[in-house]
Amino acid sequence: MQSVKPLRLKRESYRSKSATATNIFVKVWVDSGLSHLDGTYSYRIPNQFKEIISIGSRIKVPFNSRSCEALVIELLETQESIEHLKIIESVLGDTPVTTPAMLDFYALMAQYWASDPYSLIKSGIPSRVAAVEKKIELTIKSDSQKNLFNRKKTQKTYLMHNPHKSAHADILDLALTRLKSGSTLLLLPDTKDVDRIMDLVSESNLSNLVLRLDSALPRAQRYENYLKSIIADNALIVGNRNALFAPVKNLDSIIVAFEKSEQYFERKHPFWNVRDSVLLRAQAENVNVYFTGYVPSSMMADLIEKRTVDFVSQKISLKTSTYPQVHGELLPDRIFPNIRKALLEGTVLFLVPRKGYGNALLCAKCKNTSVCECGGRHILTSATANPLCSLCSLEQKNWKCQWCESTTRYVSARGIDRFHEEIGRAFPNTPIQISSAPNILSDIADKTKIVIATAGAVPNRTQDYSAVVLLEGQRFLSASTSVYEELVYEHFFEAASHVSRKGSILIVLDSFHPLVASLTRWNPSTLIKKILRENLEAFLPPYSSIAVITSEPSEALSLRSGFTKSIKDGRLPTESKVFLIEGEKAATSRIVLSVPVEQRKILATFLLELSRRRAISKKSSISIALDPYTLLS
Incomplete structure (x- = not known):
């Protein structure tokens, strides 16, 4: 029995430890x-x-x-x-890089975009720099990790920019107003917009801490600003798309400037966009949201119609005149006197549809379009240059028409360089500057009398053009999708906003087009309602949620059959529609799957499960884009 006692004591000791540890x-x-x-x-x-x-x-x-x-x-x-x-x-590192509130947001985003959380985390949390953590780790560790306010009611507002004033100045004014209530996160489409806001901030003598978060910063500086956003009180955080994931302390408001911008859409997995994601974060953290722009997107317009978002604008009237093209001429005869008068009073802005010189080459004799052996359309980079293929970039020397063998060329689909030539001939000895990607002007020279810009490239520091001329309006409006039609309206309103208070808008378009009245009254509601009606009839957003699934061509038919069967079996809504898009000799095929917008959660859950099952069974990977910018990109 003496040998048993030590064993019992050990067992008693073990039980005691397990009961309290x-x-x-x-x-x-x-x-x-x-x-x-x-x-x-x-x-x-x-x-x-x-x-x-x-x-x-x-x-x-x-x-x-x-x-x-x-x-x-x-x-x-x-x-x-x-x-x-x-x-x-x-x-x-000893420093936490995000907060509990943001972790909840990452989980919500992963569910909404049919993604894994870490793909989103890589977008949101900058790469680690150990030296930066040593400077601020103790402050962060002693600070609270929660950012939530106990507000009874928050605002969701769309602010329409007005003419005669810088849109960037409007945006900063809004941000400064919101700073009085707490930290503010300001999202902008690209680095140039961030630069402009930062310049205005430096001129404003703002006492609050301003943190910049965009890809233009050095890696260490960006990481430091990101970490500072966790602990800074009443700070203004300014950045691009990925700044949405900044774990801002005491966040009061999120501002999305120029909400329609294509830059707000992630073009790779997990294909998220800022507009929907901001609304998710606002719901999760109970913060105010402000969108700005000239013309609301169809998705935003639908929220405005449902009174989910308030629409704020001012009643303004602009002086507009129309000049229809009769024979395809660049400048109708009746427009010349008004342009000459405007040139005497100041600088004139011309908005043109596209960059380049000639985006299509026709035979002057038979009017057939010139194409390369690969099937690509020939373009011209200058009046005397040899034609280049728009697909394979092959130069065509000693060009002649493949149909009638004529060597006389006709330039169609004029670009900004061709417009420069023709406008220069129409107004000789007049200083001209052009603004087009990638060489977008931020400001113009004092002696400049004419500025020619493509859509989205209007110099944003100039607000007092004596006239704004919108060229080839019908060509602008011959958009292939409603998304690009919305963008055209945005560009027209944005260009018109730069006119001086006594200036006028000269539009090369038929007077009965609804765009003319909308610009005159500075009210885009007629244009947006037209797009909403068309999208409702075509079962497009905002009335449907769409997924574009990209796969190998060999998998496309089986995937489409699987989606069709899932609809019949009730795993997808019965109203769902499936389309297979296959291009000739394409390396990939695309399937478009649409469901009523109210059933979006079902679609996201279904696609996430599909992706998981394919990965487990080691099938070829597929790309899933929910609600992408366009269906064809």
Whole structure:
């Protein structure tokens, strides 16, 4: 019996320890690179890391026989044994890189965009710079991780920009107003917009901290500004699309400037866009949202119609005149006196449809379009240049028509360089500047009398043109999709906003077109309602939610059949529509799957599960874009 006593004492001691000990472990998202392994995983914390790991910490963990980065999303306690869990390998810095509120937002985004969380985290959290963390780690660790306000009611507003005043100045005024209530996140389409806002901020003598977050910053500076956004009080954060993921402390408002911009759409997995994502964050964190622009997108217009978003504009009247083209001439005869008069009073802005010289080459004799052997259309870079193929860039020397063998060329689809030539001949000895991508002017020279710009390239520092001439209005409006039609309206209103108070808008278009009355009254409602009616009839957004699935051509037919069967089986809404788009000799095929917008969550869940199952069965990968910018890009 003497030999039993030590055994009983050990057992009693073990039971006592298990009854009182608390074991701490973490749940993480792992950057595995595999879409079907997007769940949460649990790991033990070694003793040396227990004091430095917190929610939002970046760590290294063993995963699937390799070492992977992970993000801590939960710290949990248990009295049960956790010996079966793997151990964290290392901690990537003592500083947490996001907040609990943002982790909830990442989870919401992953569900909404049918994605894994880490693909979004890579968009939102900048690359680590250890030297930066050493400067501010202690401040962040002692600060609160929550950003939520207890507001009873928040605002969702669309502000329409007005003529005669800089849109960027309008945007900054709004941001400064919102700063009085708390930190403000200002999102802008591109770096040039950020530069413009930062210039205005420097002129305003703003006392609040202003943090810039965009790709133009050096890697270390961007990471430092990102971390500072967690702890800064009443700060203005200015950035591009990815700045949406900044974990801003005491966030009061998010401003999305020029909400219709194509730059707000991510063109690679997970294909998210700013407009929908901002509304998700506003809902999750209970913050105010402001959108700005000249003409609301159809999605925004639908929210305005439903009174989900308030529309704010001023009653303004502009002086407009129309000059229809009779024989395809660039400048109708009746427009010349008004342009000459405007040139005596100041600078005239011409808005043209496209850049380049000649975007199509025709035979002057038989009027057939010249094409390359590959099927691409020939273009001209100057009046004397040899034709170039728009697809393969092959230069065609000693050109002659392949139909009638004539060597006389006719330039169609004129670009800005051709407009420059023709306008220069029409108004000789007049200083002219052109603005077109990639050489977009921010300002113009004092002696300049004529500015020729393509859509979206109007110099934004000049607000007092004596006249704004909108050339080839009908060609502008011959858009292939409603998305581009919306953009044309935006560009027209944006160009018209630069006219002086006594200036006029000269439009080369028929007077009965609704665009003319909309510009005159500075009210785009007629134009937007037209697009909404057409989209309703065509079952397009905002009345449907659309997914574009890109796959190998060999998989396309089976995928389409699977979608059709899922509709019949009730796994997708019965109103769903499926289309297969196949191009000749295309490397990929696309399937367009649309459902009523009210059923979007069902579509997202279905596509996420489809992606997981294909990954598990090791089938070829597919690309899933939910509500992309266009269906054809």
